[in-house]
Amino acid sequence: MKKFLAFDIGGTKIAYAVVAENGKLQTERRKIETPKTKDDIYRCLEEIVRQYEPEIDAVAIATAGAVSLDNKRIVSSVGNMAPGYRDIDFQSLSSKPVYLENDANAVAWAEYKTGAGKGYNNVIVIAIGTGLGLGVIADGHLFKGKSGAGTEAHFSINRGQKRRCSCGAYDCYEIYASGTALGLDAKEAFGDEHMTSYDLIRLMQEGNPKAKEVFDMWQNDILSGIIGFANLFDPDMIVLFGSLVEYIEVGKLEKEANKQLVSSPFLLRKADNGHNAAMIGAALIAADYVNGNRK
Ligand SMILES: [Zn+2]
Structure with a gap:
């Protein structure tokens, strides 16, 4: 071996x-x-x-x-x-x-070969971390674009809040759907500069309704990308990866996304690989x- x-x-x-x-x-x-x-x-x-x-x-x-x-x-x-x-x-x-x-x-390749996407030929992985990474397996091949720089999830979602993204543009998908975004959502909602995404999750788990509302808003921002990627690539499955994913209501988002979809139904799953x-x-x-x- x-x-x-x-x-x-x-x-x-x-x-x-x-x-x-x-x-x-x-x-x-x-x-x-x-x-x-x-x-x-x-x-x-x-x-x-x-x-x-x-x-x-x-x-x-x-x-x-x-x-x-x-x-x-x-x-x-x-x-x-x-x-x-x-x-x-x-x-x-x-x-x-x-x-x-x-x-x-x-x-994305690991999830396609050995993880949640095993057995499917069209798999998209959204990696939610400090930033937001996207990996697309299309017809069993890793989609790279002409130079290798493809599948960057930077496009405006026009929320009008003027948040600056790591790419330099304002109101990009990444700056609303990444882990950094959840931290910003928490800081803005609670007016507390020191609040982190995990502080927000702790509050939510203690039953704080405002924290739940903020988390839901973040989930919905992720959902808007999920629907867009599903419409663009018609995948068998979209896989969510990252340490914050365990708190995401995947079943709820799957149902919601499939309701709003133009392309054919797909599965939404959490990643198998840690x-x-x-x-x-x-x-x-x-x-x-x-x-x-x-x-
Ligand atoms: Zn950006």
């Missing part, structure tokens, strides 16, 4: 583990803080690769940012990563092949290359 050293590189932490070609972790998941400069990130990755290199077939990296069609480099700027991060020569990290994929795309999903997806993509199933 082939094995891959898989990384999940984000703005605040880097997680890594050895993952087999069946998607199972072969080592414990380890986690370090993301270094502040591009050179330190490189040195840190290089050191980890050196430790595992003898036992692996390739390196598999899930990263923030759009990744080229050949899975070898980052093609777009990467918001909260160190300056110059996108220009890192990832291929020089190892004498073994190195494959990259965008983190939301990697999560916080290892991006590493698993990246490893499965690397496995396809190593096994000659991708060129």
Whole structure:
């Protein structure tokens, strides 16, 4: 069985583990803080690769940012990563092949191959975190667009509140449907600068009606995207991924979305894979290359 050293590189932490070609972790998941400069990130990755290199077939990296069609480099700027991060020569990290994929795309591939979407050919994953990532499997292929930068969920939902999104535009879907958005909703509704999304959820669980109202508003914002993506792609299933998803009323949103749909009915589900999903997806993509199933 082939094995891959898989990384999940984000703005605040880097997680890594050895993952087999069946998607199972072969080592414990380890986690370090993301270094502040591009050179330190490189040195840190290089050191980890050196430790595992003898036992692996390739390196598999899930990263923030759009990744080229050949899975070898980052093609777009990467918001909260160190300056110059996108220009890192990832291929020089190892004498073994190195494959990259965008983190939301990697999560989508993991859910499609081993998770909630297994057995379906058209699966969309909405990854709800600090930002909002989208991954689309269309007819069994990961949809990447012409350069690899496709499926960015940035479009105006015109709420007129003038919230600035990470992309620079105002009132984008991401700034109303992400985890950051729920925190902003809570701060605005309660007039408390320090309130977080989890403070709001705690209040809601204690039965606070205002907290429930704010949470419902956020759920409805997510729903508007779900309906849009379902109409655009006609998927078998849309999968919600991220730590806030456990609080979302998936059954209710599924019913509501299907009621408003122009395209054919679809399933809405929570992701099966937890916080290892991006590493698993990246490893499965690397496995396809190593096994000659991708060129
Ligand atoms: Zn945006």
